[in-house]
Amino acid sequence: MSEQVMPTAAPTQWVGTPRPRRRAGLSIYSILLIMLLSVSVLSSIVVGVIGYVNGTEALRAIAYEKLVEIRENRSREVTQLFTSIENAVRLSAMNDTSKQAARAFAEGFADLQQGQKDAAASDRVDSYYRDTFAADLSEATGETVDGSAFAPRDAAQTYLQDNYVIPFESWEDAILTSDAGDGSAWSAAHARFHPYYRAMTELQDFEDVLMIDTEGNVVYSAFKGVDLGTNLFEGPYRLSNLAVAYREAMDRNIVDGVVIADFAPYSPSLGNPAGWAVTPIADDGEVIGALAIELPIDRINEVMTVGGEWNMNGLGATGETYLVGRDLLMRSISRQLVDDPAEYETAAVAAGLPPAAAALSVQNGDTLMQQSISSEAVTRALSGDDGTLLERDYLGRDSLVAYAPLSVDGLNWAIVAQETSAEALVPVEDFTRNLILSTAGMIIFVCLLSLVLAQIFVRPLRRLKSAAQRIAAGDEGVQVDAGSSDELADVANAFNDMSRSLEVKSHLIDQQEKAQEQLILSFMPEGMANRYKHGDDAITQDSDDVTVVFADIVGFEELALAMSSEEAIARLNDLIRSFDEAAERHGVERVRTTRQSYLASCGLATPRVDNARRAVEFALELDVILERYSTQQGVKLDLRAGLDSGKVTSGLIGRARVVYDMWGGAVNLAFRVQGDSDEPGIYVTQRVADRLPDSIAVLPAGDVETQSGTQRVWRVEAPAIVVEG
Structure with a gap:
């Protein structure tokens, strides 16, 4: 087909007087935005500067006051120590x-x-x-x-x-x-x-x-x-x-x-x-x-190091108190030497201490008369002054220092409390950082607020868009504010009605899916149920080590003849429910039931090394359940059960009507063991008997012929029932 070419329209031409062009300028929105931003930014900067100056000074004063308090506490402790020493000497001499x-x-x-x-x-x-x-x-x-x-x-x-x-x-x-x-x-x-x-x-x-x-x-x-x-x-x-x-x-x-x-x-x-x-x-x-x-x-060191509890006494990770004599040598131990001798030696030598003196301090475990300190704080304290200042300490660290002379007769010592400025001024740094962040946050907030105010009229549509996206993502029951506009309110109300309707339908679908899943799990294992739900046609499972329990309720047919069908089914359901609860306690899986028979296995869905013991204990509990039921109802019901261990196959049979079943040699032999005996009881094959503990007694009960030869049959005799959770 040939392509038809459309004629191009000629550009529109203005006829007569041309339209005057608008002069470029700021809109009211732009002017308002600039005013808001200018006022907020300038006021935030002014408030921030004033707050920074006042706040940092106050925090520095607090840090110095803390050191002064620590210094005074240590000074009192040292004075009391020397007083106690003098008193001890004086009393001993007297x-x-x-x-x-x-x-x-x-x-x-x-x-x-x-x-x-x-x-x-x-x-x-x-x-x-x-x-x-x-x-x-x-x-x-x-x-x-x-x-x-x-x-x-x-x-x-x-x-x-x-x-x-x-x-x-x-x-x-x-x-x-x-x-x-x-x-x-x-x-x-x-x-x-x-x-x-x-x-x-x-x-x-x-x-x-x-x-x-x-x-x-x-x-x-x-x-x-x-x-x-x-x-x-x-x-x-x-x-x-x-x-x-x-x-x-x-x-x-x-x-x-x-x-x-x-x-x-x-x-x-x-x-x-x-x-x-x-x-x-x-x-x-x-x-x-x-x-x-x-x-x-x-x-003396115990007092000055507060027993090593620096943090508990307000000295943090780098603070310490020490004594200095007239010769500008320490009269107590350095905290750094206590914490890390190698780091102390390195820092002290780097700060000017002779290597021999540093090594001797490390060797003796004390800085007494070894560490020299010629700082301004010590000089002032030895001169009788007290105060605070910021200076470089004996290890070359910038530190906040509180100094004073020590009041002990006969000793011209100085006492110093210090903490590195990096640690002592952390609150100042935190305050500065928080102030900057808060100021920046205020500016950003005002900018965002200005933008939001300018675009406030499109909010209802944005809410509808966001709600629709949430529903598309799978959220349920999403509701939006109808707003104040009549037209937008009608749209929001219609959207809310739609959201509620979708939520109700979704809940109904979920309930139906849960009911179907429970129904499927009631007659097949979870693993097969998952495969069945995913569309597998042929679902089977071979298990090499399974103990099969085939149990008959002896006497139920005679009992059912004297009842109505509804009453017989109700009583049978009560018994089966009790059987299922016992199976869950013992780790046994029910396969299927008939009017008076109960087929179960242990080790099929969940492999268990003690499946034979669990299956026998399960059968013993079934016997107790029937005996208790007979006593309560005034009837005579007995259990005749056959058990065998071996290889079985389980799977789903049918297409239109699916049935879960189990077959194999162990199933057949378990059925024969219980069916060949006229007497009630629990009968097990030789393979089961060999795997039972000594606490479960068995007695010979005859033989049964199989394709692989004669199988010995045993009857379980157990005076006590062990019920497992």
């Missing part, structure tokens, strides 16, 4: 035990001093200082040590160290010994008083307890360090902080006065820092000696 001990130890020491110096003991002690003590002190301090410079020179010190110091490998072993068994007066005094001072040392976590006579001799030591027997006026430790504190306490001549000595390296402690609290011991106004305790480092 009791009769210390007075008696001071005299006894001084007298015992004087006796030893007057004795002859044992050459063998002197050699042992000199060897210990030359080989052991010098090596240990050199390793701890990293410096070459001449052990002979610390070795005892008099008889008493040599005697005591030979019997109470060098025999033990550690101070923990030495403190456990009360008597060296040498028979000396000093050992007798030690056996009498050492348990008291050992308990005092251990219960209050003191590093050591010393007793010093008026001549400056250390006449007792709880841990038996190398300072036992030394003289604080002339011995190798005459320049130690212990000697200084002892001389000051004796020079004051104040009986209940306590002199606190700041921590300093102490050679008897292998160069580790030691601090002291020293007080005179007086009897009847006469000073007879002095009691000195070595300050408990662990208790």
